[in-house]
Amino acid sequence: MDKKELINKMKYCTVLYVEDELDVRKHIVEYLNRFFKKIYVSDNCEEALDLYKIYKPNIILLDINLPGMNGIDFASLIRKEDSKTRIIMTTAYTNKEFMVQAVELDLTRYLVKPVTGTDLFSATQKAILELDKNSSLPTLIDLGEGFIYQHTEKNILNKKDNSIILLRKKEIQLLEFFINKKNETITYEVIETQIWPDDIMTEDAIRSQIRNIRNKTYSKILKNISGVGYKLCVRTD
Known part of the structure; x- marks a missing residue:
């Protein structure tokens, strides 16, 4: 590659950056914004963990020495359930014990401060290569009118303002089902039995989920076929 x-692949990836030094944080965020789609920022691991759970970033860049939970402990929590997200660790000094722990956490790279632009670019490029190798880069699906569904991250990118639209579980299930059946009319009965076989879903409940997706994208994304059901109609004009 x-x-x-x-660099083009970087444009579709997100980064969670955790650093408690304000000046360092501002400098690095400014640099990362040149290449990546979205940077989520925190000065502590507790808040960063919440951001990770919400946004599921592709890359995590964090300092080891943080107030409260340190970077090693944070990375350990991530690795218990997530082997794909790439982690780059930074520290102000080398420490043999930390380095041994870092190896066990399958880090992309271990950077010693002050981190240069060259070091950071090299590390993030390596992370992109690892993501690509593991096939964990976002799968992008054009929904029309500037809306992109990011299958890996389970959210929608609004290209008009580069904002991220979060989806609830049932909205994700419904949207993905329609994406797999693009331009096919899906009946109410099929939606009830194939998408939510274990739940009782009335037509009103289905309409409510349809309305939610429309409100988060545009009104004609899911076309109502009177008395039958709905179909996904992507508008590219």
Whole structure:
């Protein structure tokens, strides 16, 4: 993969950055914003853990020495259930014990401060290569009118303002079902039995989920076929 292709892939990836030093944080965030789609920022691991659970970033960049929970403990929590998200660790000094722990956490790279732009670019490029190898880069699905469904992250990107639209579990299930059946009319009965076989879903409940998706994207994304059901109609004009 050449440099141009790597940089292009960065545009579709998100980064969670955890650093308690304000000046360092501002400098690095400014640098990362040149390449990545979205940067989520925190100065502590407790808040960062909440951000991770909500946004599921592709790459985590964090300092080891943080107030409260340190970077090693944070990365350990992530690795208990997530082997795909790439983690880059930074620290102000080398520490043999930390380095041994870092190896066990399958880190992409261990950077010693002050981190240069060259070091950071090299580390993030390596993270992109690892993500690509594991096939864990976002799968992007054009929903029309500037809305992109990010299958890996389970959310929608609004390209008009580069904002992220969060979806609830049932909205995700419904939207993915329609994406797999694009331009097919899906009856109420099929929606009830195939999407939520273990739940009691009335037509009113289904309409409510349809309305939620429309409100978060645009009104004609799911077309009502009177008396039958709905179909996904992607508008590209």
